[in-house]
Amino acid sequence: MMVMNKLAKFAVAFVGAATMVGCCSNECAEKECEQCTCDKESAVVENIMTRRSVRDYKAEPVDRDQMAKILECGIYAPSAMNMQAWAVRVVDAPDFIDGVTAIAVEQMPQLKEQPNFRNFFRNAPTVAFIAVPDESYSGEFDSGLLAENMMLSAWSMGIGSCCLGSVIPVMNSDAAKPYLERLDLPEGYHLQIAIAFGYPAGEAPAAPARDASKAYYIE
Ligand SMILES: Cc1cc2nc3c(=O)[nH]c(=O)nc-3n(C[C@H](O)[C@H](O)[C@H](O)COP(=O)(O)O)c2cc1C
Incomplete structure (x- = not known):
């Protein structure tokens, strides 16, 4: 179920990215650029942001x-x-x-x-x-x-x-x-x-709060 949710989220992310910007830029989209990296970027960011510490698993060992x-x-x-x-x-x-x-x-x-x-x-x-x-x-x-x-x-x-x-x-x-x-x-x-x-046994927990003030630019 959680895996399905994750896949669904990926699909939404891909469709969302494509709908919003089409590709890396409008110019890029017009040229149907084959080196477009938008999907790759959104998939990597999505993967990082949705990972959570899982504390309950199915009994089946990882393949x-x-x-x-x-x-x-x-x-x-x-x-x-x-x-x-x-x-x-x-x-x-x-x-x-x-x-x-x-x-x-x-x-x-x-x-x-x-x-x-x-x-x-x-x-x-x-x-x-x-x-x-x-x-x-x-x-x-x-x-x-x-x-x-x-x-x-x-x-x-x-x-x-x-x-x-x-x-x-x-x-x-x-x-x-x-x-x-x-x-x-x-x-x-x-x-x-x-x-x-x-393999997760249930839904992913919500992300514990992060403190964004710990990281910033120095001008
Ligand atoms: C070095 C380290 C040790 C950890 N030890 C435990 C642990 O013993 N038990 C546990 O349930 N979670 C442990 N965690 C998981 C953290 O509690 C978890 O990463 C943190 O609360 C942030 O939640 P998230 O991974 O879901 O984003 C550990 C994480 C790290 C990085």
Whole structure:
């Protein structure tokens, strides 16, 4: 339903853009310019503006071909000196997700009180774990860009996502050591963030308020 809404919004955006300006400019429209970028621009902006953190998912894991494309988009993110200071591991194994969930519930029994609680990853069936080198001046930044590329490309395919900082202390706890080891991270790397992925189970939440006063030109 949400995917349909998203597709409908895209359609409206495309039709709206075409109706309002026809193409990049009237001149461009008259010439039926083949390099018109209006649709591309509105699709990218629409994708960015409609992405929300999704916190409830269908049980079906993300299709692995789609996840491969999402990962490819992630690794094509910019990184300082192209050092790609990160490592990504994707997990859709139910025993892993359920095992970490059991540990999290042991540590935080109130988790089970969340509506429709199924797992500790906001009910996501697929989770990407992103690690960065312990010694890196750009790891946090590089991994953030990687993460956003992954989330936005996922959203363009109707796949929801949510950054999960709360997962990290649990994964680093003694009880979760077998799961951390299973991630097979390179020596000298630590987990930076987990990202939930999955097909949204409901409507996208409204965007939390943003503070536009934080960014402005200096003349
Ligand atoms: C580094 C980071 C950690 C986050 N950790 C969590 C988390 O543990 N649980 C959660 O539900 N959302 C988490 N979020 C999602 C934010 O709450 C969300 O991005 C923010 O409220 C803005 O909402 P939006 O993503 O829908 O635009 C995290 C986001 C970031 C960037």
